[in-house]
Amino acid sequence: MVFRMTAAAIPIAAAAIIAIAQARAETIRIEVKSLTFSPAQVTAHVGDTIEWANADFIPHTATAKNHDFDVQLPAGKTAKLNLKKAGTVEYFCRFHPNMTGTITVEEARR
Ligand SMILES: [Cu+2]
Numbered sequence: 001m002v003f004r005m006t007a008a009a010i011p012i013a014a015a016a017i018i019a020i021a022q023a024r025a026e027t028i029r030i031e032v033k034s035l036t037f038s039p040a041q042v043t044a045h046v047g048d049t050i051e052w053a054n055a056d057f058i059p060h061t062a063t064a065k066n067h068d069f070d071v072q073l074p075a076g077k078t079a080k081l082n083l084k085k086a087g088t089v090e091y092f093c094r095f096h097p098n099m100t101g102t103i104t105v106e107e108a109r110r
Helices: 009-024
Strands: 027-033 036-038 041-045 049-054 060-064 070-073 078-082 087-092 100-106
Touching: 027 041, 049 060, 049 070, 070 078
Parallel strands: 027 049, 041 100
Antiparallel strands: 027 036, 049 078, 060 070, 060 087, 087 100
16 A cells, blocks of 8 residues: 555644654753853753843843844843754853853754
């Protein structure tokens, strides 16, 4: 017996593949408190989301040294970034350049 995928089945299969990829993606939370990123170093995978939670009463940013991203972190708010490519990115806060962190992004999970 030959399995044939009908045209109607293709979108369903694609949706299933996307659902699996999303199920494997993780959200990595970084606390922003007392002018520090904690943890300062995280490892993630392509497809994961970084979520910064700013517990300070002043705004910060998560700004990549290589200009890959520049995320505003208003006081008391969270902000998210979806990781789209592998590599190590160092970032800092534009308002407080002593605040630094590193995200090591590995290839997507399989
Ligand atoms: Cu700051």
